Amino acid sequence: MLLDGKDQARAEAARPQRSPCALGRTRSGGIAHPIAWRLHTWMNVGVCCAAAERSEERATRPKLHVMGVYRDGVKGSPNMANASLTPCIPYNEGKGARPRVGLTIALISSSQILAILYDGGKAAQEEPRLLGTVENQLGIREYLESHGHEFIVSSSKEGPESHFQQHLKDAEVLITTPFHPGYLTRDLIQKAPHLKLCITAGVGSDHIDLNAAVDHKIQVLEVSGSNVVSVAEHVVMSILLLVRNFVPAHEMIERGDWQVSQIARHAFDLENKVVGTIGAGRIGYRVLQRLVPFDCKELLYYDYAPLPAAAAKAINVRRVEDLKEFVSQCDVVTVNCPLHEGTRGLVNAELLQHFKKGAWLVNTARGAICDKDAVAAALTSGQLSGYAGDVWNVQPAPRDHVWRTMKNPLGGGNGMVPHYSGTTLDAQARYANGVRSILKNYFEGTPQDPVNVIVGESGYATKALTLVKDKLRGWPGRAHLDMIRVTLTRPFVTVSFIISLTQPSPSNA
Numbered sequence: 058m059l060l061d062g063k064d065q066a067r068a069e070a071a072r073p074q075r076s077p078c079a080l081g082r083t084r085s086g087g088i089a090h091p092i093a094w095r096l097h098t099w100m101n102v103g104v105c106c107a108a109a110e111r112s113e114e115r116a117t118r119p120k121l122h123v124m125g126v127y128r129d130g131v132k133g134s135p136n137m138a139n140a141s142l143t144p145c146i147p148y149n150e151g152k153g154a155r156p157r158v159g160l161t162i163a164l165i166s167s168s169q170i171l172a173i174l175y176d177g178g179k180a181a182q183e184e185p186r187l188l189g190t191v192e193n194q195l196g197i198r199e200y201l202e203s204h205g206h207e208f209i210v211s212s213s214k215e216g217p218e219s220h221f222q223q224h225l226k227d228a229e230v231l232i233t234t235p236f237h238p239g240y241l242t243r244d245l246i247q248k249a250p251h252l253k254l255c256i257t258a259g260v261g262s263d264h265i266d267l268n269a270a271v272d273h274k275i276q277v278l279e280v281s282g283s284n285v286v287s288v289a290e291h292v293v294m295s296i297l298l299l300v301r302n303f304v305p306a307h308e309m310i311e312r313g314d315w316q317v318s319q320i321a322r323h324a325f326d327l328e329n330k331v332v333g334t335i336g337a338g339r340i341g342y343r344v345l346q347r348l349v350p351f352d353c354k355e356l357l358y359y360d361y362a363p364l365p366a367a368a369a370k371a372i373n374v375r376r377v378e379d380l381k382e383f384v385s386q387c388d389v390v391t392v393n394c395p396l397h398e399g400t401r402g403l404v405n406a407e408l409l410q411h412f413k414k415g416a417w418l419v420n421t422a423r424g425a426i427c428d429k430d431a432v433a434a435a436l437t438s439g440q441l442s443g444y445a446g447d448v449w450n451v452q453p454a455p456r457d458h459v460w461r462t463m464k465n466p467l468g469g470g471n472g473m474v475p476h477y478s479g480t481t482l483d484a485q486a487r488y489a490n491g492v493r494s495i496l497k498n499y500f501e502g503t504p505q506d507p508v509n510v511i512v513g514e515s516g517y518a519t520k521a522l523t524l525v526k527d528k529l530r531g532w533p534g535r536a537h538l539d540m541i542r543v544t545l546t547r548p549f550v551t552v553s554f555i556i557s558l559t560q561p562s563p564s565n566a
């Protein structure tokens with residue numbers, strides 16, 4: 058029997074507010090949906106059916122298990138792990154709820170989702186908006202469990218006995234965050250036969266061996282753009298606190314001292330300084346935008362992908378193509394490129410020699426882009442006046458990490474904090490929502506937003522190629538000499554496509 062629109066609407070309205078499980082939803086057996094939906098809506102009858110629970114069985118068709126017989130509107134959710142007849146408690150909550158005798162059918166492919174998040178402790182208990190914590194679990198537990206999935210959340214991530222390594226063996230989806238990275242190496246990927254999807258709650262998936270993910274057909278997605286403003290604001294703050302010598306000034310006040318000259322001897326204005334970013338993507342560009350009102354002498358960028366002319370003009374930024382030349386012109390350098398094979402250790406002892414003496418360096422991209430010891434040595438010698446950021450080559454940073462305590466010759470110049478610039482409460486709301494939509498798309502088989510895809514179903518996302526195709530599609534075929542330079546920043550290699558388009562000669566025009 059087919060339902061007309063009114064029936065469908067009535068049935069929708071009559072659905073229990075808290076469904077015991079997702080109706081008719083199945084990833085492994087598409088047939089279930091129409092049968093379940095019609096039985097539920099037409100007869101108000103349902104039987105909760107779990108797909109094969111054990112991951113070994115998931116490859117096969119889902120098996121039907123009668124989970125419950127109940128009146129419409131059931132409190133509680135069936136335990137999908139025990140696929141047996143489960144008595145359900147009828148209830149009559151809510152206005153106008155009409156008890157209806159029936160069964161509800163749903164075919165569910167239960168998946169194990171593992172999340173490695175940071176411990177929130179008391180703060181997370183007191184502040185529910187700390188969504189990225191073990192305690193608050195990205196706000197997605199109810200959503201996942203109501204769809205019959207098993208959700209395991211832990212901060213334990215180091216070593217073979219960690220929850221990370223133990224549960225990875227059965228996990229189909231892994232959620233990690235750059236703020237407390239679960240490092241997913243090739244070795245661990247090989248021990249995770251059911252892993253299909255990795256989601257980074259935030260931006261930057263360098264803690265995952267992406268080549269291994271491609272080889273094992275594991276998709277990797279992140280919530281692009283979710284915290285770019287948060288980081289850009291932190292960068293601007295860090296530039297100011299270094300240039301204005303803020304940290305030693307505050308420490309002096311806390312100590313009970315008051316010696317203005319000691320601070321002022323190394324405090325400057327940002328106005329009239331040259332500020333440059335390595336990487337002018339979402340964050341780098343936003344940093345430059347925010348610096349415009351400071352009347353810097355010049356804004357520069359180093360990036361192998363040039364900004365669109367209009368974007369560069371809007372903030373009056375100049376591109377410098379040679380990295381050494383670039384750093385030698387900057388009073389302040391900020392690092393805003395991803396960590397990949399081409400940027401690991403990019404700011405090393407050799408490059409630091411090309412910096413202006415006494416320059417300031419801010420890195421909120423990834424700790425491993427800057428050589429730890431070379432930066433500490435440059436700060437101690439005064440080659441750098443200051444170094445600030447929130448990212449470390451290992452996280453959490455060991456207690457004796459040199460960046461915690463390094464100082465310039467005047468006892469200041471350290472603006473290091475734990476990795477938090479991209480995990481403000483505003484950012485957490487955005488990336489938690491993003492994780493939920495990625496999961497929803499995955500379970501419902503809906504295409505993912507391409508901007509979030511790092512590794513897709515058929516390998517690395519090829520944004521650059523798409524861009525080239527788009528450019529070519531609109532090409533008039535009679536124009537002038539032009540050059541499109543497109544850079545593929547992922548995988549961890551740089552591939553530049555340079556396409557020259559010349560005006561056809563009159564004979565072949």
Ligand SMILES: NC(=O)c1ccc[n+]([C@@H]2O[C@H](COP(=O)([O-])OP(=O)(O)OC[C@H]3O[C@@H](n4cnc5c(N)ncnc54)[C@H](O)[C@@H]3O)[C@@H](O)[C@H]2O)c1
Pocket residue numbers: 259260261282284285288335336337338339340341359360361362393394395396399400421422423447448476477478479480544546
């Ligand atoms: N600290 C935090 O909380 C935090 C939060 C978000 C992102 N991040 C980091 O910031 C990075 C940048 O984020 P985004 O959103 O701006 O990324 P994006 O992809 O929008 O921009 C990155 C830019 O870097 C450029 N780039 C890549 N390799 C380069 C190289 N070798 N030299 C010069 N430029 C290069 C790219 O062309 C691109 O323009 C992320 O990859 C992540 O590592 C940190």
